[in-house]
Amino acid sequence: MESGIKYKSPYGEYTIVVDDVGRKYRVGEDVKAITKRILGYPIGRRLLLLGAWMSFFFGSVLEYGWGAASTTVISHYGWSLAEGFFNYTVYVLFQATICATIFQRLREKGLISPRRALLFGGALLMVAYYLFSNSFEPWIAYLGYAAIGGIGAGLGYAVGGGIVNKWFPEKRGWRLGLVNGAWAYGAVPYILLYIYAFNSSDFQEILYITGLTIGIGLMIAGLLVADPPKHWWPKDVDPIAARQGKLKSRELKVNPPAVAQWTPREMLATPMGKAQMISFTLALAASLFNVSFYAPFGAAMGFGGGIAFAVGAAGFALTDGLGRPMQGFISSLIGRRKAVTIFYTFMGLGGLGVLYAGLAHLAIPWAILAVATGAVSGACFVFDWLLIADYFGENNIGKNWSIPYALKVVGGAFGGIIAALILTFVSGGTWADVVTGASINITPLAWEVVFWIGAIFSLIAAGLVWFVEKPPTVEDYIKTRIKLNEPIPEEVASKIPREKLQALMQKYGR
Known part of the structure; x- marks a missing residue:
């Protein structure tokens, strides 16, 4: 349904179109006209996609590079395992909180632009790595790497995802997987550097180089990003015809569009919304455990420095990233729900394979299984976006997505400090060892306990x-x-018989 009214904006003329589920489309304004007005120079959607990809690529190193860097840093400064991995937990807290809640709200209100966010984020990453390379006390790392670096990385993550969703509303699927995958494989060059040229004599210089390169990279990305007006739609694509065409496509037969545009309050009032919060958190906890502990586990099993170790550690991050577009493609063939169930199940079982290959000191099977598990480990991040859009609509996708993503803090606690404490205590350590930084020899039983917890989390998530x-x-x-005492939109109420509507109102009305 088109309003028929032409509106004027600084970017040109546009009309408002509303489809049969209440989604709005703002049609008419040109991409280059918008970007020229905002950035001062015109760029098209390809360069905007590049900017989004770069923001993920350079922001990923803190999260995916930590596992490879942690052993040297913890050993050099004499930290306990718990002190070291508490740093990772604090990082997740700031990265998820900033990008999922605070920045998204400021962005939607127009109080901060993507460009300024990435310029600021790049500067924060440089400061973070300078402080991290001089972390003579754990609190310096918590302030630098975790808090300051977490904010910088979080800004990169939030900007990148939003750019794809806003500028490619008619075909976001594989593009979102492409740029989101850079969040993992962007760290691969640095992981290899940490494996082969990262020791007590030169690690500070390498951390300086890391901070400088990723900081500058994120700043350059800031020159290639801008937000379109809310509900923007490409002027050369008929939104109603595009929707009807999608409804006839194979993908929409297995992934039907949302029946309505749900608000966050409405989403959380459903069993599906609640289950998604829980399954995402559990899968995320298992995924972040894999990210942070696969490399230390491989090193503890005696694989450190070898080819198999490099393949397993770097290959995990590489396939974690490259697997995300593949996951989106597979889900378009067999359906999101079926695909996510398979991926979560494989992540749980694959993690157990990594565990027992490592305990048996089989380097090559360990590396193969680590790489294979990496291909599905990032599924929760891809499908957090896709499932929410498919189930609850696009009008409120930013706010709806930010709710489960903020729960990354909970998953990060298991992937960092909680797993480290379990390893310490099951190995016979005490709180005194945690506080004093005493060296603890991690036992095979301790590794079995944490790996099994991660596997169970994955399998429960798959079941949900x-x-x-x-x-x-x-x-x-x-x-x-x-139930929420809200009026029923006419375009939704018209989809079911009036008698059935009245019966529902009598049954669930207050």
Whole structure:
């Protein structure tokens, strides 16, 4: 349904189109006209995609490079395992909180632009690595790497995802997987550097180089990003025709579009929304454990410095990133829910394979399984975006996405400090060892305990996705609106018989 009214903006003329589920489309304004007005120079959607990709690529090193760098840093400064991995947990806290909550709200209100966010984030990354390379006390690392670096990386993550969703509303699938994958494989060059040229004599210089290169890279990305007006849609694509075409496509048969545009409050009032919060958190905890502990585990099993270790550690990050577009493609063939269930299950079982190959000191099987598990380890990040868009609509995707992503803090706690404490205590350590930084020999039983916890988390997440996270129906939406004492939009109410609507109102009304 088109308004028929022409509106004027600083970027040109546009009209407002509304489809049958209430999604709005702002059609008419040219990409280059918008970017020239905002940035001062015109760029097209390809360069905007490049900017989004770069923001993920350079922001990823703190998260995915930590596992390879941690052994040398912890050993050099004499930290306990718990002190070292508490740094990772604090990093996740700041990265997820800043990008998922604070920045998204400031961005939607127009108080900070993507360009300024990345310029600021790049500067923060340089400061973070300078402080990290001089972390003579753990609190310096917590302030530098974790807090300051976490904010910088979080800004990169938040900007990149938003750019793809806003500028490619008609075809975001593989593009989102492409740029999101850079969050993992962007760290591969640095992981290899940390494996082969990172020891107590030169690690500070390498950390300086890391901070300088990723900081400058993120700043350059800031020159290639800008947000379009809310509800923007490319002027050469008919939004209604595009939607009808999608409805007839194979992908939409297995991934039907949302029946309505859900608000965060409505989403959280459904069993599907609640289950998604839990499954995402559990899968995320397992994924972040893999990211932070696969390399230290391989080193502890005697693989450190070898070819198999390099393949396993760097290959995990590489396939974690490259696997994300593949995951999106597979889900378009067999359906999101079925695909996520398979990926989460494989992550859990693959993690156990990594564990027992390592305990048996089989370097090549360990590396192969680490690389294979990496291909599905990032699934939770891709499908957090895709499932929310498919289930709850696009109008509020930024706010809806930020809610489960903020729970990355909980997953990061297991992937960092909690796993480190379990390893310490099961190996016979005490709180005194944690506080004093005493060296602890991690036992095979301790490794088994944490790996099994991660596997169980993955399998529970898979079960929730399959048995609970089914696409909400029109009836689910109406029931939710009634329970929340909200009016039923006419375009939604018209989709079911009036008698059924009245029955639902009588059953669920207050």
